[in-house]
Amino acid sequence: MHHLCALDDVVPGEGLRVTTTSPPVAVFRTDDDEVYVVDDTCTHQDASLADGYLEGCWVECPLHESRFDLRTGAVDQPPAKRGVRTHAAQVVDGQVWAELSTDAPNLPPGVAGSTAVASGVTA
Amino acid sequence: MSPRHVVVVGASLAGHATARALRDAGYDGALTIVGDEQHRPYDRPPLSKGFLDGTLAAEDLALEDADDTDLAATWLVGHRAVGLDVGLGAPGVAATHCVTLDDGTVLVADAVVLATGARARRLPAHLGGDLAGVHTLRTLDDALALRAELVPGSRLVLVGAGFVGAEIAATASKLGVDVSLVEASTTPLAGPLGAEVGAAVAGLHAAHGTPLYCGVPVAGLTGATQVDGVLLDDGTHLPADVVVAGIGSVPATDWLVGTGVPLTDAGAVAADADGATAVPGVWAVGDCSAWWDGDRAAHHRTEHWNDALVRPRTVAASLLGLAPVVTTAAPYFWSDQYGVRLQFAGRRTGDEVLTVEAGSLEGGDALAVYWRGHVPVAVLGMGQPKLFNRWKRSLGVASVAA
Numbered sequence: 001m002h003h004l005c006a007l008d009d010v011v012p013g014e015g016l017r018v019t020t021t022s023p024p025v026a027v028f029r030t031d032d033d034e035v036y037v038v039d040d041t042c043t044h045q046d047a048s049l050a051d052g053y054l055e056g057c058w059v060e061c062p063l064h065e066s067r068f069d070l071r072t073g074a075v076d077q078p079p080a081k082r083g084v085r086t087h088a089a090q091v092v093d094g095q096v097w098a099e100l101s102t103d104a105p106n107l108p109p110g111v112a113g114s115t116a117v118a119s120g121v122t123a
Numbered sequence: 124m125s126p127r128h129v130v131v132v133g134a135s136l137a138g139h140a141t142a143r144a145l146r147d148a149g150y151d152g153a154l155t156i157v158g159d160e161q162h163r164p165y166d167r168p169p170l171s172k173g174f175l176d177g178t179l180a181a182e183d184l185a186l187e188d189a190d191d192t193d194l195a196a197t198w199l200v201g202h203r204a205v206g207l208d209v210g211l212g213a214p215g216v217a218a219t220h221c222v223t224l225d226d227g228t229v230l231v232a233d234a235v236v237l238a239t240g241a242r243a244r245r246l247p248a249h250l251g252g253d254l255a256g257v258h259t260l261r262t263l264d265d266a267l268a269l270r271a272e273l274v275p276g277s278r279l280v281l282v283g284a285g286f287v288g289a290e291i292a293a294t295a296s297k298l299g300v301d302v303s304l305v306e307a308s309t310t311p312l313a314g315p316l317g318a319e320v321g322a323a324v325a326g327l328h329a330a331h332g333t334p335l336y337c338g339v340p341v342a343g344l345t346g347a348t349q350v351d352g353v354l355l356d357d358g359t360h361l362p363a364d365v366v367v368a369g370i371g372s373v374p375a376t377d378w379l380v381g382t383g384v385p386l387t388d389a390g391a392v393a394a395d396a397d398g399a400t401a402v403p404g405v406w407a408v409g410d411c412s413a414w415w416d417g418d419r420a421a422h423h424r425t426e427h428w429n430d431a432l433v434r435p436r437t438v439a440a441s442l443l444g445l446a447p448v449v450t451t452a453a454p455y456f457w458s459d460q461y462g463v464r465l466q467f468a469g470r471r472t473g474d475e476v477l478t479v480e481a482g483s484l485e486g487g488d489a490l491a492v493y494w495r496g497h498v499p500v501a502v503l504g505m506g507q508p509k510l511f512n513r514w515k516r517s518l519g520v521a522s523v524a525a
Contacts, residue, residue, distance in 0.1 A: 014509075045169075051508040053516070062508035063457060063464075065429070078140070079166075079432060081188040109183035110173050 001090065001097040004037065008094065015050035015059065023105055025087060026050035027096055028059060028070055036070035037087040037098040043106040044080035082106040125443060126234040126404075127152050130222050132204045133238030134158025136166065137409025137431040139186050141236050142194045144439035154196040155230055157222070159203035159239070162263055163187060168428060170266040171290040172459055176298055177270070181263060202226060207235065207382045209402045218404045234442050237379070237392050237400075237407040238435075241372035241426070246282065251344025258367045260287060272365045275299030280353045280363040282341055284311035284325060286458045288369030292333050293460040302333050303361055305353060309338040316467065319477055320491055320503050323484035324465060330487060331461045336361075372426065374411045387413045391424045397441035398434060408438045418470060427456045453501075453518045463487060464508060468515040469501025481510055490514065497521045 002021060010016045010029040017040050018025050026040040026049045036057070040048050047063035058076070060067045066080035073083040085106055088099040129145060131138045134156050142156055158164070165184035173179040206223035222230040243259035246252030258269045269291075273279065279295050281288040284306035296302045304311075312321035328335045336355065344366060345352040353361045374391040385393045385401050392407035394400050396415045400407055409431040413422035433450050440448040455468040475493035482488035482505065490510045493501040498521050504511030 048508070051512070053512045060512070062512050063466075064432075065452075065455075078143075079186075109180070110178040 002100050004096045004098055006094055007035070007091055007096055010035070010096070013054055015052065015054060017048050017050035021100060023107060023111075024048075025098065025100075026059075027089070028054055030054065030057065030070075035089045035091055035096055037089040037096070038068065038070060038073060039085045039087075039105050039107070041107055041111055042066065042080060043075065043082040043084055043108055045108050046111050049084065125150070125152065126232070128155070128230075128232045129153070129234045129236065129442070130155045130157065130220075130230050130232040131236045131238055132157045132222060133236075133240055133409065133411070134160070134164050134198070134200055135238070135240050135409070135431075136164065136186060136428065137240070137435060138236070138238035139164035140432050141238055141408060141435035141438055142196055144435040145442070146194050148436075148439045148443055148445060150439070150443055151195075154194065155232070156194075156196050156198050156200075157202055157204055157224065157230070158198075158200040160262055160264070161201045163198070163200060165263055167261070170263065171260055171287055172294055174263075174266055175260075175270055175273070175291065175294045184263070199224065199228070202228070203378075204239070205378050207379060207384065207405075209383050209405060211403075218402075220404055233404060235405045236398075236438060236442070237376075237384070237405065237411055238409045239375040239378075239411045241410040242375050244368070244371045244373055246341075246344065246366075246368045246370070249343075250341065251346065251350065252368070254344055254346050254350040254366075255348055256346070256350040256363075256365050257344060258365065260291060260367060260369070261372065269365070269367065273298050273300050276301065277364045278362055279303070279365045279367065280305060280361050281367050281369055282353065283307075283369035283371070284328070284335060284337070285369055285371070286312070286456075288367065289324075289328070289460050290458060291367055291369065292328060293331070293462075296331060296333055296461075300365075303336065304328060304333065305336045305339065305341060305355060305361070307338070307340045311335070311337065316503060317471065317473065317475075317477065317493070319484065320489075323487065323489060324460075324505070326485070327461050327463060327487055372410065374413075374424065376411050387422050387424070389413070389424065391422070393422045397447060398438040399441055406438045406442055408434050425454055427454055429455050453515060455515070463506045464504075466504045466508065466511045467501065468511075469493065469499075469518045471501040475500060480514070481507060 004018045015026045015028045024040040028036045042061040051062040052059040058067045067076045068084045073086040090097045164186040203225040208221040210219040243261040278301045281304045284304040310318045310321045311325040339355045342354045391413035394407045398406045413424040416423035437448045453468045458465045481490040490507040491503045502514040
């Protein structure tokens with residue numbers, strides 16, 4: 001498990017970009033207080049999904065408005081063609097942890113990144 | 124009556140999105156896509172950014188994905204449409220239209236979607252526009268030709284400091300090119316953004332050491348066969364190895380003159396709010412078209428990437444006689460310059476009151492809102508994606524916070 005942030009670091013209804021993973025991930029906290037973790041970079045072009053608009057369990061990319069289902073990573077409409085990689089999130093004692101996926105990330109062309117954990121606390 | 128053969132003329136974003144929208148909407152008849160470039164559909168915005176600096180390769184720009192590689196369509200790329208004979212049809216009988224290609228091929232269709240896009244406006248020959256080293260940037264091939272000349276230490280002058288010129292300037296300076304911009308108007312981008320915001324965005328050039336000459340028209344380019352400089356009306360001579368004209372685009376509709384398909388004064392295909400032209404069975408979408416805009420009470424050509432992506436869904440529904448697909452989202456565009464992401468949404472007419480809700484215009488990190496009374500009608504963000512998207516959703520809704 002990888003420690004990402006404190007739950008209080010994430011405003012309800014918003015996302016937080018966490019860069020202690022590589023590639024960076026986005027932690028979303030819904031208005032219903034559900035927590036989801038996905039890769040932060042949109043699969044279409046270099047944009048931070050943590051900056052996107054969160055509505056229910058969906059986040060809209062802030063650049064081109066493709067929406068991703070935070071539960072599955074699925075994308076609803078172009079321009080993004082591929083889903084975003086999801087990570088299993090867990091909140092323990094007010095801290096957000098994730099089991100980082102070992103699947104290959106769907107990063108857009110021109111963005112450096114790998115599935116390797118670059119730094120941060122690993123448990 | 125569902126058509127039996129749809130011809131989409133244009134194989135860029137709008138044409139490809141139309142083909143996909145038709146298939147998504149259940150159309151299973153014949154589909155032909157004609158494109159005048161040699162390339163399969165690709166995305167143009169990176170041409171002045173990631174593709175120009177070599178971060179992205181041509182295959183990274185592909186618009187097609189594994190699921191829709193051919194959309195069960197006949198692809199005629201590398202062919203330009205040169206003629207359209209519109210049939211009038213008869214009661215109960217669909218009109219039959221004929222599209223003629225440059226190799227003499229005639230495509231017979233009962234529905235035609237015009238999505239030929241636009242061409243870059245060129246500097247006229249009498250000003251030196253035909254000299255070697257003078258470029259425009261619209262196509263992948265244009266970008267390849269320009270990229271080959273943007274070697275470190277070379278001198279580039281951009282004629283026009285609009286979005287394309289500004290993006291090329293930012294990219295070229297990153298490549299180690301000695302860049303200057305010239306702009307005929309006193310403030311770049313004053314048309315789309317207003318003078319105050321336009322000046323702030325243009326300030327990015329100064330902040331990154333790129334000279335910008337405003338308010339002085341170009342008298343002409345200098346050089347015998349190869350361009351060697353840009354001469355301004357006030358006598359200033361800017362030495363140049365490469366010149367790019369970023370002075371707008373014109374709809375690629377010359378082939379439609381005299382066909383009976385109505386064009387606007389500016390040469391765009393006039394269409395209604397569903398993309399239908401006055402000729403039954405002929406639709407138009409994307410940069411070649413000017414759809415009826417109820418707010419302006421006029422046909423309006425937007426040239427926004429988003430419209431070319433989204434409006435084809437409206438066209439497909441109209442063409443197939445399905446329930447209308449109405450897009451209500453505010454017009455939106457973005458631009459990346461010097462690492463700053465600019466985003467604009469909404470409709471401004473020029474008499475709005477501007478407020479800066481976060482950051483500052485001078486600091487190059489503003490979130491600026493354009494108000495008409497107590498209603499926010501447009502928003503501009505400079506590196507403010509989160510706030511921008513929140514404000515975008517509140518456009519058109521009266522606020523007491525004004």
